[in-house]
Amino acid sequence: MDTYDLIVIGAGPAGEKGAAQAAYFGKRVAVVEREPYPGGAGTNTGTVPSKTLRETALYFSGLNRHSLYGVDYQLKSELTVKELMYREHEVVRSLRQVISENLGRHRIDVIHGLGSFEDPHTVRVVAAGQPDRVLQAEVILIATGSVPTRPTDAPFEDPRVHDSDEILELERLPRTLAVVGAGVIGCEYTTIFGALGIKVTLIDGRDRLLGFLDAEMADQLRLQMGFLGIDLRLKEGVSRYVPEAGGVRLELQSGDSLVVDQVLVAAGRVANVGKLAIERAGLGVNKRGLIAVNERYQTSVEHIYAAGDVIGFPALASTSMEQARVAMVHAFDLPKYKTQVAPIFPLAVYTIPEIAMAGETEESCRQHRIDYCVGRGFYRTNARGQITGDLSGEVKLIFRYPDKRLLGVHIIGEIAAELIHVGLMALQTECTIDMFVNTVFNYPSLGDAYKYAAYDGLGAVQRRAAESPRLHH
Ligand SMILES: Cc1cc2nc3c(=O)[nH]c(=O)nc-3n(C[C@H](O)[C@H](O)[C@H](O)COP(=O)(O)OP(=O)(O)OC[C@H]3O[C@@H](n4cnc5c(N)ncnc54)[C@H](O)[C@@H]3O)c2cc1C
Numbered sequence: 001m002d003t004y005d006l007i008v009i010g011a012g013p014a015g016e017k018g019a020a021q022a023a024y025f026g027k028r029v030a031v032v033e034r035e036p037y038p039g040g041a042g043t044n045t046g047t048v049p050s051k052t053l054r055e056t057a058l059y060f061s062g063l064n065r066h067s068l069y070g071v072d073y074q075l076k077s078e079l080t081v082k083e084l085m086y087r088e089h090e091v092v093r094s095l096r097q098v099i100s101e102n103l104g105r106h107r108i109d110v111i112h113g114l115g116s117f118e119d120p121h122t123v124r125v126v127a128a129g130q131p132d133r134v135l136q137a138e139v140i141l142i143a144t145g146s147v148p149t150r151p152t153d154a155p156f157e158d159p160r161v162h163d164s165d166e167i168l169e170l171e172r173l174p175r176t177l178a179v180v181g182a183g184v185i186g187c188e189y190t191t192i193f194g195a196l197g198i199k200v201t202l203i204d205g206r207d208r209l210l211g212f213l214d215a216e217m218a219d220q221l222r223l224q225m226g227f228l229g230i231d232l233r234l235k236e237g238v239s240r241y242v243p244e245a246g247g248v249r250l251e252l253q254s255g256d257s258l259v260v261d262q263v264l265v266a267a268g269r270v271a272n273v274g275k276l277a278i279e280r281a282g283l284g285v286n287k288r289g290l291i292a293v294n295e296r297y298q299t300s301v302e303h304i305y306a307a308g309d310v311i312g313f314p315a316l317a318s319t320s321m322e323q324a325r326v327a328m329v330h331a332f333d334l335p336k337y338k339t340q341v342a343p344i345f346p347l348a349v350y351t352i353p354e355i356a357m358a359g360e361t362e363e364s365c366r367q368h369r370i371d372y373c374v375g376r377g378f379y380r381t382n383a384r385g386q387i388t389g390d391l392s393g394e395v396k397l398i399f400r401y402p403d404k405r406l407l408g409v410h411i412i413g414e415i416a417a418e419l420i421h422v423g424l425m426a427l428q429t430e431c432t433i434d435m436f437v438n439t440v441f442n443y444p445s446l447g448d449a450y451k452y453a454a455y456d457g458l459g460a461v462q463r464r465a466a467e468s469p470r471l472h473h
Contacts, residue, residue, distance in 0.1 A: 002109075004030045005332070007123050007137040009115040009276065012040020013317040014308030015143035016099055018324030022139075023106035025334050030135055031108055032115035032125050038099045039092070040145050041309070042317040045165045048095055050188055051350050052088045057195040060084075063352065079196065081170050088168070111135070117281040120301055139303050139331045142291060143324060144276060146269035146309035154180070158243045160262045164189070167264050174198055174262035178250055180238055182209055184349050186266035187221070191352040194228035201231040201258060203238060203250075210349065214361035214410045216396065221412065224353055224392065271310045288312060295340065297327035305331055319345055346424050348417035353392065356420035359408035359427045360398055371401045373464060375433060375457020379413050382452070383444030390414040395449040397423070397433055397457050401464055404432040404457070419446055433457045 004027075008019045011033035023029045035044070042048065057063070060079055103110055113127030118134065125133040148163040155161050159171070164185050175198070179190045182204035190202045202225070209218045209232075225232055233252070242249040247259040271290045278284065278291070282301050286292045290312040297305045305327040308320030322341045329338045348356040365372045379385030379393030393413020399406050409423030426435050436454035441447045 002030065002133065002135050004028045004109075004135060004137040006030070006139045006141065006328070007032065007115075007135050008141045008143055009123065010040060010143035010145055010272075010308075010310075011035075011038035011099070011103070011110065012143060012145045012308060012320070013042040014145070014310075014320040014324040015040065015141070016102065017321040018141045018143060018305075018307060018328050019108050020102060020106045021325045021328040021334070022332055023108050025332060027332060029106070029108045030111055030137070031103060032111050032113065032123060032135070034112070034114045036112065037096045038103065038110065039096050042320070043092060043095045043099065045168060046185075047317045048092055049088050049168050050164075050185070050192070052091045053084065054188065054192050054350050054352065056084055056087050057192045058352065061195045061197065063195050079173060081173055084173065084196070085168070085170075114275055116275055116277040118277075120281045120304065139305065139328075140281075141324060141327060141331075142273075142276065142278075142299075142304065142306040142310055143308050143320075144272045144310050145320075146315065147272050148265075149267045149270050151265060151267050153238075153241065154263070154265045154267075155241050155243055155248075156265075158248065160243070160248050161241065162262065162264050164264070164266055170262075174260070176247070176260045177201070177262050177264060178203060178248075178258065178260040179264045179266060180204075180250075181266035181268070182206070182232075182234070183266060183268060184210065186264070187349060187351050189264055189266065190230055191225065191228060194225065194230045195352050199229065199231070201233060201260065203233045203236050203252070205235065205237045207235050209234070212347070212361075213349070213355065213357060214396065214398075214408070215363055217355050217357070217410050217412050220392070220394070221349075221351060221353070221355060224351075228352070269309065269315065271312065273310065296330040297323050298330070303331070314345065314347075316345075316347075342428065344424065344427050346417075346420045348420065350417065353390070353413050354416040355410075355412045356416040357408065357410045358420055358424045359406070361408055361410070362398060365398060365407065370407065372398050372407060373401045373404075373457060373460040374398055375453040375455070375460060377449035377451070377453030377456065379446065379449060382446060382449045384446045384448070385413075387444060388414055388446075393446070393449075395419070395423075395453045397436075397450070397453045399433050399457060401461065404434060404461060406431050406433055406435075413446075415446060419449075422447055422450055 006022045006029045008015045008031045019029045113125035123135045178201045194200045237253040240251040249259045251257045291306040307323035309315045346358045375397045377395040380391040396410040398408035433454040436450045
């Protein structure tokens with residue numbers, strides 16, 4: 001029996017960072033990982049592969065640069081799966097190495113095999129061809145992540161029907177593709193394949209894309225999807241999948257049907273607790289199949305913590321890492337520099353175009369009866385926007401009226417996921433939009449669009465102030 005201060009089950013973003021946090025402060029840590037390499041969905045099947053494929057699609061399609069040089073850039077004909085996946089394999093391999101080095105540098109024991117609880121302090125690790133190992137620890141962190149949901153009516157046994165893990169193992173590029181489910185993952189892959197010139201149909205039961213986004217950004221995405229030739233079918237669902245010799249026929253709830261070469265079912269993800277035997281630790285899952293935790297990521301058994309996708313929303317690599325760090329600071333009573341996950345976190349949707357947001361949307365302001373104004377800065381009137389050729393981008397600021405306190409930031413366009421951090425810092429430090437007016441931004445830079453969004457916002461405040469007395473009479 002090996003004894004540790006901490007056993008972490010799962011070496012995805014949460015597991016890696018939680019383990020490193022404790023080890024950095026001198027704790028003896030073991031990480032149990034069932035896959036031959038660390039990284040989880042963050043590095044191996046989710047975040048990193050999909051973002052790398054996006055870059056590849058932009059490169060081969062020339063989409064973010066086409067027409068800039070007076071040349072009608074054509075998609076490289078007959079792109080192969082090998083070409084499409086080349087960078088993905090390279091990047092994933094390098095990042096696995098980076099993670100292994102990080103774990104090594106912190107002297108963390110990485111134990112390969114499937115971990116499951118024997119009792120609240122004991123984890124058994126089972127690996128094919130190896131004797132079982134039994135580990136004990138004072139503290140345990142469950143970081144087993146999530147797996148794609150597989151609706152029972154979708155014929156995944158057909159090699160043309162994929163979930164979001166399998167789409168990375170394509171044997172040939174689809175000629176036509178149906179994406180079922182317009183969540184973040186579905187929308188991202190839709191635009192990636194759409195950019196590659198593949199005819200994509202995106203099907204979803206809801207009446208708008210990505211309900212958490214500011215509606216203006218979601219509408220803009222819808223428009224841009226149209227420019228990519230994507231056939232978007234909202235308020236629609238698949239009633240039956242019929243595999244045929246020439247393709248997969250989708251019978252739709254509206255009565256329509258379509259035949260596509262391949263299908264990606266992006267139906268969300270479920271917590272990965274199946275083989276953990278959490279009941280032996282005195283734990284269970286809630287109604288949504290998730291492990292419930294308190295604000296310090298402690299489960300109902302106080303020395304067992306859980307972080308990342310296994311606890312549900314927001315189920316992002318970014319927040320998973322931070323949750324695990326906060327959990328470990330609490331578990332080992334480490335110097336109190338990180339006692340909570342920042343309450344405002346950024347969201348990025350790596351569609352083409354990219355979208356990012358932080359804070360309130362117009363819809364949430366209305367719902368909470370917050371009086372607000374809006375200011376917009378456009379890439380098309382920004383020098384860098386003109387230079388790069390992204391003319392449809394926009395920075396939108398939502399702020400409280402009349403005190404101009406920033407409430408939300410929404411960006412669509414090139415490097416939105418990077419630019420959002422400027423707004424995020426302003427939100428976190430409770431700034432007014434005057435902060436942007438009074439800041440010197442690089443010129444030319446897309447960041448400068450913040451300043452013009454703020455100027456536009458000041459104009460909106462003036463118009464409101466001029467209107468208000470009249471409204472009161
Ligand atoms: C297609 C896609 C795109 C995404 N894009 C983004 C994005 O752009 N930005 C973002 O922030 N997030 C993104 N995400 C979400 C992000 O990948 C997850 O939120 C993140 O990986 C969760 O981290 P985790 O450590 O909780 O779990 P995971 O990354 O799922 O890691 C869990 C690990 O635990 C291991 N494991 C499970 N059970 C056991 C067991 N019993 N014993 C041993 N090991 C076990 C697994 O093998 C895995 O390595 C994306 C996800 C997908 C699928």
